[in-house]
Amino acid sequence: MEIKRNATAHWEGSGKDGKGTLTTASTVLNGTQYSFNTRFADGVGTNPEELAAAAHSGCFAMQLAFNIQGAGFTATFIDAKAVVTLDPASSSITSSKLTVTASVPGITKEKFDELVGHAEKNCPISKLFNTAISVDATLE
Structure with missing residues (x-):
């Protein structure tokens, strides 16, 4: 459905x-x-790129949580920030850069990085964007 x-x-x-x-x-x-x-500029209010960044960070964090759960772990927390870059000259979003910090008791860095890579490519908002997407991830 x-x-x-x-x-x-x-x-x-x-x-x-x-x-x-x-x-x-x-x-x-x-x-x-x-x-x-x-x-x-810096006016009061929102904008489409800010909303796209909120959608991407939220979608990515939830996808990563599902990935971690599927691997048999539970995240204490996942903090994800997305920075969406707009090039006004070409009227296109040129990138979405995710920065992620998470605490996942018992997980190895290698497994965490694998699950991050999957989330980067497979959260629905990542699939929606036709742009370069990158992630910097930290496991605490």
Whole structure:
């Protein structure tokens, strides 16, 4: 069975001087502001790349947790940060760099790295991106 999630964007005005809002079906985002300044400068609000980074870090952390569980371990914690890079000149996302720190009692570094590599390539958001994806992972 497919799972469908949705969000809506509302935009008014030109690309540079206009403004918009984003709303998710769950209402976690509910009329959340975004604009040229939130995307290309330091304005207050969110932007598509920030949301893509949140989606990638969250998806990766959950995939890694499932991988760790499948290998017979339980993570005490997994902290994942994604930095999505946008090249305005080409209007494309050029990379998503994940930095991960985790504590997994009893796991070897080799097994952890194997599970990280699988998560990097197989979390659904990684599969969605058509860009270079990299991960720096630390096991504590």
